[in-house]
Amino acid sequence: MPKIDLNKVPRRQASIYPEPYASQMAGRSWRPLAEAAGLTQFGVNIVHLEPGAPASLRHWHLREDEFAMVLTGELVLVEDDGETVMRSGDCAAWKAGEANAHHFVNRSDTPASFLVVGTSHPDEVATYGDVDMMIHMQGGEPRFTYHDGSTWAGPRDLPTKGDQK
Amino acid sequence: MPKIDLNKVPRRQASIYPEPYASQMAGRSWRPLAEAAGLTQFGVNIVHLEPGAPASLRHWHLREDEFAMVLTGELVLVEDDGETVMRSGDCAAWKAGEANAHHFVNRSDTPASFLVVGTSHPDEVATYGDVDMMIHMQGGEPRFTYHDGSTWAGPRDLPTKGDQK
Numbered sequence: 501m502p503k504i505d506l507n508k509v510p511r512r513q514a515s516i517y518p519e520p521y522a523s524q525m526a527g528r529s530w531r532p533l534a535e536a537a538g539l540t541q542f543g544v545n546i547v548h549l550e551p552g553a554p555a556s557l558r559h560w561h562l563r564e565d566e567f568a569m570v571l572t573g574e575l576v577l578v579e580d581d582g583e584t585v586m587r588s589g590d591c592a593a594w595k596a597g598e599a600n601a602h603h604f605v606n607r608s609d610t611p612a613s614f615l616v617v618g619t620s621h622p623d624e625v626a627t628y629g630d631v632d633m634m635i636h637m638q639g640g641e642p643r644f645t646y647h648d649g650s651t652w653a654g655p656r657d658l659p660t661k662g663d664q665k
Numbered sequence: 666m667p668k669i670d671l672n673k674v675p676r677r678q679a680s681i682y683p684e685p686y687a688s689q690m691a692g693r694s695w696r697p698l699a700e701a702a703g704l705t706q707f708g709v710n711i712v713h714l715e716p717g718a719p720a721s722l723r724h725w726h727l728r729e730d731e732f733a734m735v736l737t738g739e740l741v742l743v744e745d746d747g748e749t750v751m752r753s754g755d756c757a758a759w760k761a762g763e764a765n766a767h768h769f770v771n772r773s774d775t776p777a778s779f780l781v782v783g784t785s786h787p788d789e790v791a792t793y794g795d796v797d798m799m800i801h802m803q804g805g806e807p808r809f810t811y812h813d814g815s816t817w818a819g820p821r822d823l824p825t826k827g828d829q830k
Contacts, residue, residue, distance in 0.1 A: 502767065503742065503749050504756045534732055537758035541730040541784040542707050544758075565706040567699055569780065571754075577668065584668050589736075591669045593702035593709075600667065615734065617782050619706040 502537065506546075509536040516642050517557065520655065521631070527553030527606075542620055546571065548613045549606035555614070557633075558601040560594065562625040566618045567593045568604070573612025575604040580629060601629025632658045667702065671711075674701040681807050682722065685820065686796070692718030692771075707785055711736065713778045714771035720779070722798075723766040727790040731759045731783045733769070738777025740769040745794065766794025797823045 509531040515522040527550035534544035547555050558578060569591045577584045577592060579602045586592070586604075594602060596619070606612045624637040633652055636643045644652035647659065674696040680687035692715035699709035712720050723743060734756045742749040742757060744767045751757070751769075759767060761784070771777045789802040798817055801808045809817035812824065 502757045502759050503751065504758060533756055534758060538760045539730040539732065539758055544732050544782065565704040567704065567709050586668065591698055592667045593669060593699060593704055594667050595703045
């Protein structure tokens with residue numbers, strides 16, 4: 501039967517980010533539900549955030565639509581144009597290609613969780629809004645560059661606003 | 666901001682099924698969240714079921730992965746191999762092409778709801794398990810046939826097991 505036994509879906513914690521960003525994801529874990537059920541067209545994760553933890557670096561997707569619903573606790577959605585407090589049942593969505601970097605952060609003193617859905621595109625690019633880094637995913641393998649496309653080789657200052665393309 | 670104002674997402678009720686099946690969906694309504702947010706790669710609906718209402722005819726998808734999470738109340742998931750009672754937080758998923766017809770029914774005496782995600786494939790086929798009908802969706806337009814591919818022209822008995830392909 502296709503009911504998913506959530507307790508049998510392994511919980512993941514390891515970040516694919518290079519340091520120092522991987523360590524900044526401490527307190528985040530997730531269960532990849534769709535993958536566990538054999539789906540391949542989109543991912544569905546339940547993400548758990550301990551107090552203080554972010555769900556990711558603030559980012560936007562080039563080719564993948566994304567949808568999220570808060571399940572438990574209180575999260576802050578941080579985007580280019582400001583912050584929104586979100587609670588159980590609140591939903592948000594980001595259309596592929598819209599350059600509005602976003603992430604959830606748990607600024608409360610209790611754990612929180614959300615469901616997130618994203619298309620599985622075989623050739624995806626995400627751009628981080630607060631650091632000079634992009635991720636290029638091809639065949640499941642990540643490659644990191646700066647915003648200008650050159651190979652990432654450690655943190656550097658973001659270009660100033662006027663210099664950004 | 667991409668937070669979705671759920672109260673501004675119009676609630677839909679009209680079934681695309683031909684009669685007598687459209688009337689059997691009484692008590693079902695849904696809010697198309699992803700569409701309201703401009704997403705095109707997958708659909709996300711919150712489906713509300715009054716006591717007694719089914720979410721759909723029992724069906725399986727040829728090309729679209731599907732995922733569901735019960736939000737409120739108690740629902741019965743009916744599949745080829747039996748029934749499963751599901752409550753808030755319970756999840757299920759169906760891989761495209763697996764011929765396991767499924768639907769949710771609210772057999773309780775209070776309203777219930779679930780979130781459902783499905784890939785948006787431009788050329789989709791779904792097969793109903795309890796009635797001799799299939800739906801072919803192309804460019805958003807439905808076309809109904811019998812299981813043998815001939816044009817649907819009203820309910821008729823399902824072929825007996827031995828006759829099914």
